[in-house]
Amino acid sequence: MGKGAAYSATDSSKRHSARVITTQLTIILVFLTLWQWLPDIHWISDRWALLNPAFISSPSLVVGELGRLFRGQGGILIWPYLKSTLLATLIGVCVGLALGVVLGVLMSTYGFLRDTLRPFIIAVNSLPRIAFIPIVILIVGPGESAAAISSVLVVFFIGFFNAFVGGSRIPAAVIENFGLMGASKLQELIYVRSAYALVWTFAAVPNAIAFGLITVVTTELLTGGAGIGSLIIQGTQNLDATLIFGVVVVLGVVGMLLTLGAEYLQSKVARWSM
């Protein structure tokens, strides 16, 4: 009876997964089919400018463009651009999160620091951080470092707020229990606050990657100097929708792979939550 129930639960779960994957594939297929063929139906594309092939290209053209980008045919090899964007994103995510976690943990631990810095943090957080990008470009110039520094600025706040909330929401009894065990403030910071803060920060890594990548590409769009963003500018200047869509697909895949990687690491590190 018990085994039967277990088998039935597994079968039901497998059926569910199969249905989900089939539906996902169908959605992709329908989307690509419509994208490919709708612009060819003139009475539709004539009515909606959005469906003009000059604006939206087509899946077959984008696939061809991707092939050329990765082989360096057509004068553009994507790898150096990709490397530049990825490097700036990784620096932004790692440095931004690390700095954010340190300040978040310190502020959640020390009341004086929390009360003193709180209004400044609220003020800076309420500013649109993307507005810092031109200032960063002015200071460090339109190179790769501008993209990395801008990304650090944006990701920092994600790391900070998660670490601060994680460090602040520890049940009072946990902290009191540590005190009764004879823990010093430093030990409380290391064994309790940092650990809780890191747990919360880990949960925010996929978000940090997404925001880090967006900021890097935005900076590259503004500077046009290096990275994937400059390819988008190139596509815009040449009215080359196929190149823009090709680059967007690459960015989407890169973002997805980084997020999946972060989630994998999360599942390995945070085994306790399973």
Add this chain to the structure above:
Amino acid sequence: MAMRRAPLAAAFAAGQERSLAGSTSNQFRLAIKDLHFSYANGTKAVDGVSLEFRKGVTAIVGPSGCGKSTLLRLIAGLSTPTEGTIERRFASGQHDLAMVFQEETLLPFRTVRNNVAIYHKLHKTSKAEAIRHVEDLLSLVGLKEFADVYPSQLSGGMRRRVAFLSAIASTPQILLLDEPFSSVDEPTRIGIHQDVLRIVREYDIATVLVTHDIAEAISLSDRIVLLTHRPSQIAQIFEAPFDGHREMLKLRESHEFLELYGQVWAALASQISAGAG
């Protein structure tokens, strides 16, 4: 029972040695004198409680909201009395006080083993000694095979046992229990009572238990202190007529238990009525 004595002795050998080397147990003293406490909003919670605690288990019961847990927090030093004194004198060379809270205090990202080992980690006990002590402690309550799982993978009763072990890993001179088993079902709770009583008795840990469960108070303690409705004062003190080796499952059927239960219940009921009036 006999089989469990050996690991118990091993588990506390280090603590006993420290205690004997440092000083004698008669240096221990915990007494509160004319203790008053009011909350920040002016509500008076404790109104002149005086009591000298002794080795063994003292249970504190009283109407809901009468200030039992507040009294325990005052003893622990987690709150400061408005008036009165708390005399805490401990033998040197041994941890003074530990507490098992009503709330979860286990760190969810540390395994059972690492939660129990926290005290040793904080006090930089040698790794070999810490491992041995933690293993012995886990054996005491039958949790050795769960050493490497996380708290979220344990039942409520097991988590409470781990919280208890985590507290006594310091081999404290006073153990404060703040309704630690209230969230556990009755049969599991009785099993935990048996383990707790055996361990605090054999290691001679002075224990103060706050509970709303009269049966739990009588089962575990040597004396039961009944508080009045808020602001709390001592209404009555009952002595439990049982020795240290109690069979928890049989105890509740005994005439003495039922008689004491009736007495405590009647006194508590009159306090509840007085509070309602």
